[in-house]
Amino acid sequence: MSDNDEEMPVPFLDLACAFRANEKAWLSRIREIGASGCFILGQEVAAFEREFARYMGIKHAVAVASGTDALVLGLRALGIGPGDEVITTPYSFFASSEAISMVGAIPVFADIDRNSFTIDPHRITEKIGARTRAILPVHIFGHACDMAAILKIARAHGLVVIEDCAQAFGAKSNGEYVGALGDCGCFSFYPTKVLGCYGDGGMLTSNDDGIQEHVRRLRNHGMVASYMHAEFGCNSRLDEIQAAALRLKLQCINDDINARRKIAAQYARLLSGLELAIPQSPDAESHVYGVYTIRLKNRDAVRRSLAERRISTAVYYPLGLHLQEVYRGLGYATGSMPVCERMTAENLSLPIYPGMPQRHIERVCNALNGAVQ
Numbered sequence: 001m002s003d004n005d006e007e008m009p010v011p012f013l014d015l016a017c018a019f020r021a022n023e024k025a026w027l028s029r030i031r032e033i034g035a036s037g038c039f040i041l042g043q044e045v046a047a048f049e050r051e052f053a054r055y056m057g058i059k060h061a062v063a064v065a066s067g068t069d070a071l072v073l074g075l076r077a078l079g080i081g082p083g084d085e086v087i088t089t090p091y092s093f094f095a096s097s098e099a100i101s102m103v104g105a106i107p108v109f110a111d112i113d114r115n116s117f118t119i120d121p122h123r124i125t126e127k128i129g130a131r132t133r134a135i136l137p138v139h140i141f142g143h144a145c146d147m148a149a150i151l152k153i154a155r156a157h158g159l160v161v162i163e164d165c166a167q168a169f170g171a172k173s174n175g176e177y178v179g180a181l182g183d184c185g186c187f188s189f190y191p192t193k194v195l196g197c198y199g200d201g202g203m204l205t206s207n208d209d210g211i212q213e214h215v216r217r218l219r220n221h222g223m224v225a226s227y228m229h230a231e232f233g234c235n236s237r238l239d240e241i242q243a244a245a246l247r248l249k250l251q252c253i254n255d256d257i258n259a260r261r262k263i264a265a266q267y268a269r270l271l272s273g274l275e276l277a278i279p280q281s282p283d284a285e286s287h288v289y290g291v292y293t294i295r296l297k298n299r300d301a302v303r304r305s306l307a308e309r310r311i312s313t314a315v316y317y318p319l320g321l322h323l324q325e326v327y328r329g330l331g332y333a334t335g336s337m338p339v340c341e342r343m344t345a346e347n348l349s350l351p352i353y354p355g356m357p358q359r360h361i362e363r364v365c366n367a368l369n370g371a372v373q
């Protein structure tokens with residue numbers, strides 16, 4: 001540790017650190033891809049789809065251009081469209097409900113569980129109506145939703161389940177990978193994610209042959225044979241260069257997830273006894289700590305105090321989806337999702353990433369010790 005280490009910034013993430021680990025191998029693959037002349041949906045993408053499906057123990061994985069596209073195309077392949085209602089969480093990144101709106105369906109928000117930040121199955125049942133077609137749970141921050149309860153409700157009411165796994169690659173619910181439990185799983189490879197690339201990318205997983213065939217068609221303009229189009233699709237193709245990076249990262253993903261879990265365990269130990277709530281996980285496999293989010297009463301003052309010590313934090317999220325301006329027409333009032341609304345005032349996400357220096361973990365915890373009353 002250098003003399004002035006206390007003055008060095010503690011970043012929220014260090015994506016360049018992860019890049020350095022793969023730099024040589026990736027650049028060499030880029031040269032080979034360049035020499036092959038095949039840049040989109042080629043052998044790298046096909047191999048990555050196979051390896052991803054094998055890792056998860058699922059039949060199909062279809063690479064697309066983003067996590068948002070995976071959600072939109074998954075909803076479309078399941079026949080969700082105008083007039084349909086999809087029950088989802090108000091506590092997520094906007095893309096979760098945006099995808100529902102983009103296919104013309106209506107998001108119906110059900111409040112969350114205060115310990116996991118994930119949708120509360122008890123609140124789902126009371127939102128089911130004549131137009132409900134699907135449930136879209138989000139494994140937020142890398143924490144698996146209570147999928148057993150959600151699937152039971154879905155089966156009882158004839159609903160399909162689209163899992164938003166954007167933040168939760170590698171998390172398990174009752175011993176099974178998220179994304180392998182519902183009708184389809186949707187992943188994002190945005191660079192900050194647990195499995196992230198060096199650009200944009202996404203994946204849809206499913207055990208259903210029909211869904212995977214349909215999404216393969218939709219991602220390429222609804223093309224059924226060369227320049228023959230059976231329906232409107234879009235351009236949502238993954239490129240070879242991103243697939244090559246993702247294949248390299250998949251090889252060491254278990255180490256990365258273990259590194260996140262070790263940091264989470266240290267935070268839990270060093271923050272115990274303080275007036276704050278740390279993430280709860282029912283077992284060792286259900287959380288991958290894509291984001292490490294604590295809850296505390298005087299969030300904004302604590303955040304300012306950490307910033308004064310050059311420690312970066314984030315607020316995920318400052319406003320529930322049900323209160324976003326764009327959904328004003330849906331008529332949700334302040335107070336309609338009390339748990340979510342409380343969480344938006346109390347959440348604070350701390351730095352976490354594989355390779356995070358030990359001294360940074362300690363500086364975050366020391367600063368919290370000083371700032372939390």
Ligand SMILES: Cc1ncc(COP(=O)(O)O)c(C=O)c1O
Pocket residue numbers: 066067068069092093095096138140164166167187188189190200201202
């Ligand atoms: C929960 C959630 N869903 C969906 C998305 C959308 O993924 P992408 O940015 O790859 O479109 C994100 C990305 O941040 C996310 O966090």
